[in-house]
Amino acid sequence: MKTRDEPERRCVATRESQPRTGLIRFVVGPESEITPDLAGRLPGRGIWVSAEASALRRAAAKNLFARAAKQSVRVPPDLFERVESALTRRLVELVALARKAGEAVTGFEKTKAALVGGQATLLLQAADGSVRERAELRPPPGENTLVSCLFGHELGLAFGRDNVIHAAVLAGGLSERIRDDALRLSGLRAGMGTTHGETGPERAPGASGVEPGTGMDAGNGRAGEGSREKG
Numbered sequence: 001m002k003t004r005d006e007p008e009r010r011c012v013a014t015r016e017s018q019p020r021t022g023l024i025r026f027v028v029g030p031e032s033e034i035t036p037d038l039a040g041r042l043p044g045r046g047i048w049v050s051a052e053a054s055a056l057r058r059a060a061a062k063n064l065f066a067r068a069a070k071q072s073v074r075v076p077p078d079l080f081e082r083v084e085s086a087l088t089r090r091l092v093e094l095v096a097l098a099r100k101a102g103e104a105v106t107g108f109e110k111t112k113a114a115l116v117g118g119q120a121t122l123l124l125q126a127a128d129g130s131v132r133e134r135a136e137l138r139p140p141p142g143e144n145t146l147v148s149c150l151f152g153h154e155l156g157l158a159f160g161r162d163n164v165i166h167a168a169v170l171a172g173g174l175s176e177r178i179r180d181d182a183l184r185l186s187g188l189r190a191g192m193g194t195t196h197g198e199t200g201p202e203r204a205p206g207a208s209g210v211e212p213g214t215g216m217d218a219g220n221g222r223a224g225e226g227s228r229e230k231g
Contacts, residue, residue, distance in 0.1 A: 024049050025047070026047040084188050112136075114168040123138075
C-alpha cells in the first residue's frame with residue numbers, strides 16, 4: 001500500500017490535525033441536524049471529528065458541533081449508532097464491489113493462494129472466526145493490511161453468503177478505499193463499550209474492532225471453530 005500525501009483537517013474534539021482518512025466529516029443538514037458525510041460530498045461547511053468513539057461522544061456531549069458550525073444545531077441522540085451503521089454498510093458495499101470486479105476472493109484456500117502468490121493487498125478476517133484458523137494466514141506486507149473489524153455475517157453480505165471468515169482483496173482500485181473505511185470503522189468499534197481481553201476489545205456479535213496500525217485483530221469470538229471455509 002503506497003503512502004499518500006493527504007490534506008489534513010483538525011478534529012473539533014481533540015484539536016489535533018491529521019489526514020482526512022482518519023476523520024469523519026459532518027455537515028449541518030436539513031432542520032439544522034448534524035449529518036455524517038462519509039463520502040465527503042455533501043454541501044456545506046465541513047465539521048471534522050476523529051474516527052474514534054471517544055472523540056465523537058465528546059463532540060456531541062460538549063456542544064462542539066454547534067461551536068464549529070457557529071450556529072445552533074441538533075445532534076441526533078443516536079448519532080454514534082448512525083455513523084457506525086453507515087460505515088459498516090459502506091465497507092460491506094465496497095467489498096461487494098471488489099468481489100463483482102474480480103478484485104476479491106473468499107474461502108480459506110483461495111485466500112491463502114492469493115496471499116502466497118502475492119496478489120492480495122488486504123487480508124479480511126471475521127472477528128468471530130476461529131482464532132486458530134485466522135492465525136494460519138499472514139497479512140500482506142505493509143501497514144494496516146489486516147482488516148478484522150467485520151463479523152462473519154457482515155462479510156457474508158459482501159460475498160452473498162451467510163457467513164464468511166476469510167477473504168482477500170486483490171490489487172485494484174478499491175483496496176485503498178476499503179482499507180481507509182476499515183480503519184475508520186475500527187476506530188469507532190474499538191471504543192463501543194468494549195472490555196479488553198488478551199487479544200483486544202471483545203464485542204457482542206454485530207460489532208468488532210481492530211487496533212489500527214498494529215495488525216492485531218480485536219475479535220475474540222469462537223464462531224466457526226473447526227469449520228474451515230473451502231475456497
